[in-house]
Amino acid sequence: MTFPIVPDLLSSLFKKPNTNPFPAPQLPPTVTGLLDEVNQGKAELNPPVPAPERLRGKMTYNRETCIGCNLCIKVCPAHAIEAIPAVKKVRFYVSQCIQCGQCTEICPKQCLALSGEFLNASHDRYDRSLIVER
Amino acid sequence: MSVNEILLAAGGALIMAFFSMVGGLWFAGIDRVLAARMQARIGPPVRQPFLDIAKLMIKQNVVPANAIPWLFNGAPVVALASAVTILLYIPMAGIPGLPILQGHGDLVLIMYLLILPALAMVAGGLAAGSPYATIGAQREMVTMIAYELPLAATIIAFAWKFASLGIEHPFSLATVAAQPVWTLVGPVGFMGLLLLLVTMLLVVPGELGRIPFDAPEAETEIAGGLLVEYSGRNLALFTLSLAVKTIVVTSLIVGLFFPWNLTDILAVACCATTAAMINLAFFILKLLVVMFFSVTLVRISVARFRINQVVDVYWKILGVLALLGMFLVMADALF
Amino acid sequence: MKTIEVKKPSGYFTQIGPAHPALKEPVMFNLDVEGERIIKADFAPGMSHRGIEWMGLRRNCIQVIYLAERICGICGITHSISFVRAVEQIAQIQVPVRAHYIRSIVGELERIHSHLLWAGVAAHELGFDSAFYLAWRVRENVMDLVEYLTGNRVHYAMIQIGGVRRDITREQFPRIEESMKFFDNAYDQLARVFLDDTTVQMRCRDCGVLTYEEARQLCPVGPTARASGIKKDVRVDHPYAGYADLDIEYMTPDRLTGEVRGDVYDRIVVRLLEVKQSIALVRQLLEQMPDGPLLAIPKPAVLLAKLKGAAGEAVGRHEAPRGEVMHYVRLEAGKDEPVSWKVKASSYSNYLSWIPMMEGEQIADIPIIAASIDPCISCTDRVALVQDGNRRVLTKAELHRLSVEKTRRIQASLSAR
Ligand code: SF4
Ligand code: SF4
Numbered sequence: 001m002t003f004p005i006v007p008d009l010l011s012s013l014f015k016k017p018n019t020n021p022f023p024a025p026q027l028p029p030t031v032t033g034l035l036d037e038v039n040q041g042k043a044e045l046n047p048p049v050p051a052p053e054r055l056r057g058k059m060t061y062n063r064e065t066c067i068g069c070n071l072c073i074k075v076c077p078a079h080a081i082e083a084i085p086a087v088k089k090v091r092f093y094v095s096q097c098i099q100c101g102q103c104t105e106i107c108p109k110q111c112l113a114l115s116g117e118f119l120n121a122s123h124d125r126y127d128r129s130l131i132v133e134r
Numbered sequence: 135m136s137v138n139e140i141l142l143a144a145g146g147a148l149i150m151a152f153f154s155m156v157g158g159l160w161f162a163g164i165d166r167v168l169a170a171r172m173q174a175r176i177g178p179p180v181r182q183p184f185l186d187i188a189k190l191m192i193k194q195n196v197v198p199a200n201a202i203p204w205l206f207n208g209a210p211v212v213a214l215a216s217a218v219t220i221l222l223y224i225p226m227a228g229i230p231g232l233p234i235l236q237g238h239g240d241l242v243l244i245m246y247l248l249i250l251p252a253l254a255m256v257a258g259g260l261a262a263g264s265p266y267a268t269i270g271a272q273r274e275m276v277t278m279i280a281y282e283l284p285l286a287a288t289i290i291a292f293a294w295k296f297a298s299l300g301i302e303h304p305f306s307l308a309t310v311a312a313q314p315v316w317t318l319v320g321p322v323g324f325m326g327l328l329l330l331l332v333t334m335l336l337v338v339p340g341e342l343g344r345i346p347f348d349a350p351e352a353e354t355e356i357a358g359g360l361l362v363e364y365s366g367r368n369l370a371l372f373t374l375s376l377a378v379k380t381i382v383v384t385s386l387i388v389g390l391f392f393p394w395n396l397t398d399i400l401a402v403a404c405c406a407t408t409a410a411m412i413n414l415a416f417f418i419l420k421l422l423v424v425m426f427f428s429v430t431l432v433r434i435s436v437a438r439f440r441i442n443q444v445v446d447v448y449w450k451i452l453g454v455l456a457l458l459g460m461f462l463v464m465a466d467a468l469f
Numbered sequence: 470m471k472t473i474e475v476k477k478p479s480g481y482f483t484q485i486g487p488a489h490p491a492l493k494e495p496v497m498f499n500l501d502v503e504g505e506r507i508i509k510a511d512f513a514p515g516m517s518h519r520g521i522e523w524m525g526l527r528r529n530c531i532q533v534i535y536l537a538e539r540i541c542g543i544c545g546i547t548h549s550i551s552f553v554r555a556v557e558q559i560a561q562i563q564v565p566v567r568a569h570y571i572r573s574i575v576g577e578l579e580r581i582h583s584h585l586l587w588a589g590v591a592a593h594e595l596g597f598d599s600a601f602y603l604a605w606r607v608r609e610n611v612m613d614l615v616e617y618l619t620g621n622r623v624h625y626a627m628i629q630i631g632g633v634r635r636d637i638t639r640e641q642f643p644r645i646e647e648s649m650k651f652f653d654n655a656y657d658q659l660a661r662v663f664l665d666d667t668t669v670q671m672r673c674r675d676c677g678v679l680t681y682e683e684a685r686q687l688c689p690v691g692p693t694a695r696a697s698g699i700k701k702d703v704r705v706d707h708p709y710a711g712y713a714d715l716d717i718e719y720m721t722p723d724r725l726t727g728e729v730r731g732d733v734y735d736r737i738v739v740r741l742l743e744v745k746q747s748i749a750l751v752r753q754l755l756e757q758m759p760d761g762p763l764l765a766i767p768k769p770a771v772l773l774a775k776l777k778g779a780a781g782e783a784v785g786r787h788e789a790p791r792g793e794v795m796h797y798v799r800l801e802a803g804k805d806e807p808v809s810w811k812v813k814a815s816s817y818s819n820y821l822s823w824i825p826m827m828e829g830e831q832i833a834d835i836p837i838i839a840a841s842i843d844p845c846i847s848c849t850d851r852v853a854l855v856q857d858g859n860r861r862v863l864t865k866a867e868l869h870r871l872s873v874e875k876t877r878r879i880q881a882s883l884s885a886r
């Protein structure tokens with residue numbers, strides 16, 4: 001009879017847990033409450049595991065150079081981009097974007113890029129921070 | 135018993151019930167944290183089982199349409215009550231007044247009482263009217279029968295040893311507590327006792343329905359089996375009975391194999407209360423150690439057995455081991 | 470095998486699923502059981518039809534790549550690579566060699582993480598949660614590596630029609646090698662924990678057997694087929710991407726254990742062997758990778774225009790971690806969207822092997838047998854037929870009649886043009 005995992009188990013007892021306690025070691029009584037406290041500077045979040053340099057995160061958009069060609073809309077698989085024909089600009093809905101980066105490649109003016117920002121959760125899909133217009 | 139005594143015993147029983155539930159849940163919390171650490175996780179806070187019970191208590195208590203309500207609702211109460219009852223017979227840390235029903239029951243009674251919570255679960259499972267619960271109930275019955283052999287062999291070995299020495303009441307736990315059995319045997323018997331200890335440690339997960347002997351509940355197979363239809367208060371009662379049962383079986387092992395008290399070992403003389411406190415703390419520590427080796431470590435280091443393997447393991451491996459242990463203990467007297 | 474049978478006058482009927490803790494995805498098993506033993510097994514898929522092909526027919530080919538990527542939550546490259554291979558054939562686009570190599574590297578990394586994920590799930594089904602945590606903890610390393618290389622943990626967005634979108638540069642090689650070293654050790658540890666453990670052997674040896682003959686008849690793919698001794702692997706049989714240049718062989722369980730039994734244990738063995746194989750392949754790919762461009766047509770707008778002109782049909786294949794995946798695509802000139810897109814996920818070919826595997830085994834074995842083919846149920850479900858609130862199964866005759874009718878309709882509309 002062999003139980004090869006037992007030595008591993010016993011030795012882990014004396015090691016630090018592998019979990020990164022993000023955003024807090026234990027579930028807080030209310031998550032939104034914790035976030036409010038963080039915003040007020042009363043509490044601190046445990047940092048997430050550092051993301052690699054070339055992570056595909058939240059969209060950045062340079063409104064000045066955009067010419068309103070709407071090519072980005074044509075390739076966006078998630079229908080996350082909305083045209084504003086009146087001013088010949090576009091608007092990005094981060095909650096819908098799948099961060100594929102296809103729009104950044106087709107844009108003739110290189111006014112799009114994906115930043116490394118990935119903590120974009122919000123309880124409102126149309127939160128200010130989740131709509132990129134400039 | 136006079137009326138006074140009965141009242142006293144009843145009051146004591148209530149206090150015991152309270153402490154055993156709190157203790158059992160605390161043990162469950164420690165068990166979960168230890169298991170988590172061994173799996174390199176952080177795990178829940180130790181108070182999590184208490185939060186779980188509090189949550190279950192305020193949740194709706196669903197009784198399925200095709201259940202037999204009186205049996206379905208009665209089973210958890212019986213399970214908890216019987217689990218607490220066993221505790222009233224088990225000596226603890228030589229604290230005066232414990233067990234409350236001292237002198238009224240012996241090991242054989244305890245063996246029978248141990249079946250009661252399991253039987254209550256079987257009844258509840260059969261009454262639930264769900265195929266998964268029925269499968270679970272059938273498996274629970276099979277498991278019960280399976281672990282009975284090693285358990286009985288151990289208890290017989292103990293009783294035989296004490297009886298062979300001409301001690302009165304060989305089946306009484308007080309007898310076992312008074313004379314640590316290890317001191318009564320020679321090297322051969324020592325080996326036998328070791329085997330019996332290992333067997334007993336592995337009977338515990340069966341008694342408590344933990345991995346690898348948790349076929350009756352088998353979350354990934356039959357979705358919680360016996361307990362699949364239970365919710366709210368009823369589930370809380372079952373959880374509590376399991377918590378109390380943890381204390382019961384670990385105390386039983388400690389009572390049988392490790393009845394030493396710290397004050398006796400160190401031979402310190404202090405007032406009775408302090409001594410009791412010290413002994414209680416030492417007793418709880420012993421329970422924790424037993425729980426670690428019989429529940430926590432076992433349940434995370436193996437895969438779950440099929441029900442036929444449960445029987446095979448209990449009869450063909452542990453049963454043989456226990457019988458061997460028993461014979462060694464008996465043979466010891468010949469030398 | 471001996472069983473303790475809880476005697477019942479006769480067998481009874483029970484169902485597992487579509488929602489059940491043993492199943493990570495919805496499928497329903499209909500079982501005739503006697504005591505604990507399964508007398509007859511059947512299953513009913515079609516519980517999670519998502520209409521993904523319908524969505525694809527309303528998007529242009531570039532958009533479909535990302536949609537295809539999301540058919541599966543585990544395989545991030547499987548479906549996109551099959552889809553683009555079909556499209557590349559239709560539009561006759563020549564993929565640069567370096568891009569082929571990068572595709573293979575990502576594909577092999579995916580195999581490692583998928584097999585480790587599976588190992589964890591299988592352990593959990595057995596009630597062996599420590600092995601589950603171990604496997605997933607180890608897997609985190611390859612996830613980090615994939616994130617480092619592609620920019621995301623699961624949806625890599627690496628594939629483009631005519632090549633890949635990101636390079637794997639020389640500066641990144643040490644980081645990859647670091648991970649491969651880690652996995653050399655991890656493989657040893659996992660092999661010990663999974664293959665030497667007595668309880669795992671008790672549960673998996675001779676459980677859920679799919680014999681060589683049965684496998685020949687039912688045509689499973691991937692590790693399920695190889696565990697039964699069938700030598701079958703798209704990477705070897707019909708090399709694509711970078712695989713033609715590699716030393717790559719069929720991984721059958723006898724390489725490690727010296728015998729083929731076709732049981733659950735053998736499926737564990739095969740997957741572990743493939744993790745080891747993938748490590749070696751990644752090393753080899755890095756070593757041999759030539760320089761060169763990444764894309765045949767670097768500008769997406771030009772690519773779109775070219776695809777609009779392309780017409781024809783083709784099948785794209787890929788050896789996914791679960792076995793062969795096949796995409797059928799049909800393009801018409803003047804249309805951005807494919808006119809037809811049919812996805813055959815690997816699990817589709819493996820489903821039927823469940824029946825011989827389950828019959829005669831115990832109820833307790835259902836979770837591990839179901840998991841042993843590593844089913845991806847949502848990837849596979851295409852059709853759910855509901856009429857007047859009732860589910861129906863189409864027979865072969867009905868299907869044939871419907872196809873004939875459709876062909877007639879199409880012919881009529883063509884001649885009317
Ligand atoms: S990153 Fe992809 S999903 Fe997001 S806006 Fe650009 S094209 Fe659309
Ligand atoms: S592709 Fe670029 S320039 Fe064109 S609309 Fe989009 S963001 Fe503006």
